[in-house]
Amino acid sequence: MQLQSQSALRPGRPTTECAQCFQRIYAAEWSEYLDDRHVRHLWACDACGYQFETLVTFPAYPRTAA
Numbered sequence: 415m416q417l418q419s420q421s422a423l424r425p426g427r428p429t430t431e432c433a434q435c436f437q438r439i440y441a442a443e444w445s446e447y448l449d450d451r452h453v454r455h456l457w458a459c460d461a462c463g464y465q466f467e468t469l470v471t472f473p474a475y476p477r478t479a480a
């Protein structure tokens with residue numbers, strides 16, 4: 415099985431590495447939007463089954479009028 419689709423490498427899509435076996439994980443199992451600046455991702459490694467969470471904090475961009 416190969417993971418070569420372009421969508422997997424698209425910027426802005428969160429990816430991470432397994433903290434146990436360093437396998438690249440391309441899609442979070444689950445994401446929780448805490449507020450405008452904080453998103454929590456739950457990751458599950460296909461290779462070893464390890465699960466962990468990451469908390470993403472976005473910089474506080476000033477809101478610009480569209």
Ligand SMILES: [Zn+2]
Nearest residue numbers: 432435459462
């Ligand atoms: Zn792993």
